[in-house]
Amino acid sequence: MQTLVLDAVDKRFATGVWALRAASLAIEAGEFVALLGPSGCGKSTALRLLAGLEAPTQGAVRVDRAATMSVVFQEPTLMPWSNVFDNVWLPLRIAGIARDTARERIAPLLEAVGLAGFEGAFPNELSGGMKMRTSIARALVTRPSVLLMDEPFAALDEITRYRLNDDLLAWWRAHRLTVLFVTHSVFEAAYLSQRVLVMGARPGRVAADLAIDAPYPRSAAWRTSVRYAQVARAVSEALEAASSGPT
Amino acid sequence: MKSLAHLREYGLPLAVFVGVIALWEIVVRVNGIPHYILPAPSRVMVTLIDNFGSLATSWWFTIKITFGALLLAAVGGVLLASAFALSRTVERALFPFAIVLQVTPIVAIAPLILIYINSTTAALLICAWIVAFFPILSNTVIGLRAADPNLHDLFRLYRATPWQRLRLLLVPTALPYFIAGLKISGGLSLIGAVVAEFTAGAAGRETGLASRILEASFRTEIPKMYAALVLVSLTGVAIFVVFNLLSRWLLGRWHAAEQPDLK
Numbered sequence: 001m002q003t004l005v006l007d008a009v010d011k012r013f014a015t016g017v018w019a020l021r022a023a024s025l026a027i028e029a030g031e032f033v034a035l036l037g038p039s040g041c042g043k044s045t046a047l048r049l050l051a052g053l054e055a056p057t058q059g060a061v062r063v064d065r066a067a068t069m070s071v072v073f074q075e076p077t078l079m080p081w082s083n084v085f086d087n088v089w090l091p092l093r094i095a096g097i098a099r100d101t102a103r104e105r106i107a108p109l110l111e112a113v114g115l116a117g118f119e120g121a122f123p124n125e126l127s128g129g130m131k132m133r134t135s136i137a138r139a140l141v142t143r144p145s146v147l148l149m150d151e152p153f154a155a156l157d158e159i160t161r162y163r164l165n166d167d168l169l170a171w172w173r174a175h176r177l178t179v180l181f182v183t184h185s186v187f188e189a190a191y192l193s194q195r196v197l198v199m200g201a202r203p204g205r206v207a208a209d210l211a212i213d214a215p216y217p218r219s220a221a222w223r224t225s226v227r228y229a230q231v232a233r234a235v236s237e238a239l240e241a242a243s244s245g246p247t
Numbered sequence: 248m249k250s251l252a253h254l255r256e257y258g259l260p261l262a263v264f265v266g267v268i269a270l271w272e273i274v275v276r277v278n279g280i281p282h283y284i285l286p287a288p289s290r291v292m293v294t295l296i297d298n299f300g301s302l303a304t305s306w307w308f309t310i311k312i313t314f315g316a317l318l319l320a321a322v323g324g325v326l327l328a329s330a331f332a333l334s335r336t337v338e339r340a341l342f343p344f345a346i347v348l349q350v351t352p353i354v355a356i357a358p359l360i361l362i363y364i365n366s367t368t369a370a371l372l373i374c375a376w377i378v379a380f381f382p383i384l385s386n387t388v389i390g391l392r393a394a395d396p397n398l399h400d401l402f403r404l405y406r407a408t409p410w411q412r413l414r415l416l417l418v419p420t421a422l423p424y425f426i427a428g429l430k431i432s433g434g435l436s437l438i439g440a441v442v443a444e445f446t447a448g449a450a451g452r453e454t455g456l457a458s459r460i461l462e463a464s465f466r467t468e469i470p471k472m473y474a475a476l477v478l479v480s481l482t483g484v485a486i487f488v489v490f491n492l493l494s495r496w497l498l499g500r501w502h503a504a505e506q507p508d509l510k
Contacts, residue, residue, distance in 0.1 A: 051404060053400050053403065069404070071400070073397045073401075075397060077395060077398055079398065081502075082419075090405070094406070094411055122500055123501070124501055124503070124506070
């Protein structure tokens, strides 16, 4: 069943810039899909359209009615005046769930994302990786069926990024949610996803759709395999072709 | 070494202050400067203690005007800032007036206000308010608009009500800006209260420290002028300290402005 669909979507901003031109994509329920492209190709715009934060100029955005969605931004986007617990509590708080009721759900979640013992810490006391974990916990606290992630690990160092990649995959496999993962890293896309949608720029469109045919669980062994290198090359070439196309 | 850090933080400025006062005392005594030109600090203190009865009444009056005006400035500034933040049209319509009030020197407006308002107390309050409210207004307007756009998106995704957005996002974002405005306005409302009273040249029972300074200057009681001046300065310093403590208490844990140096 198709959970997220962009059907020949155009998006033109008030500035006159065409962010997307006839962009189409379809994501099945439970899929882990990477949306890969150079900066400025409209991949964030595609994500914002699916999240309902922007409206398309032309074309249709279809999201499964039963889907519950969460978004993780590139920045952790935490409230600096609130500690980890209160930041994670926010979506439930807005939904009218009291702190004590929320605690039963938040405590095991913080444990699961590696933030146990940090409930009372403020964002300025956390490392970049911990901030991003808090941001992800906040996205997961509503138990979404769809997770939209906009280059969430782009600002992190490589070791932290690998660790968060693995934790994200473990969570996805355990909870069977649909993930759309926006990235500009060929290697991250090839490591994580079942399918890579390659975008071309100016105007943004989905230029290629490549299946990553490798079993899960994936680990460091996958990252160093010959097959992975081949896949990464194929994705790279598709990206190259999409970027150097007619402009 | 914590004690050494403490010594540098409090000991050094205190030592410099005491040193300057001592130097002043010595210069006056050694050169035999008459007290009607420059009184020694010891003489100012004695005058302050001798006249404390009359000075305290005036001091209390000045404090009342200062904090009354500051309270009105905070309430008025926040209400007007909220209206500005809600509507650009309201802002465009009213902001020029706020600027006109801000840029026109209070000494120039005060005589008019004193003519129009019968009660001197009310007139002084208005003068101090005019000086104090602009920093709170402009800072709070900026603060209410400073919320992280991604957080705004997040509140939209979770379908927050306008009230939730105000309470959980806009108010906490604006708080440091408001406090910064309050720090400036605290000092300004004292200046407004004193300057307006100088212009009023008020006499009578209900008068503040400015009137005491004026009286003393007419009688060339220089030590008494200094004594009243000491009380004005003390009030200003107290306001500064109180708002710094308030700022540290409200923002201490999370805001960069209140973090200790990372050295």
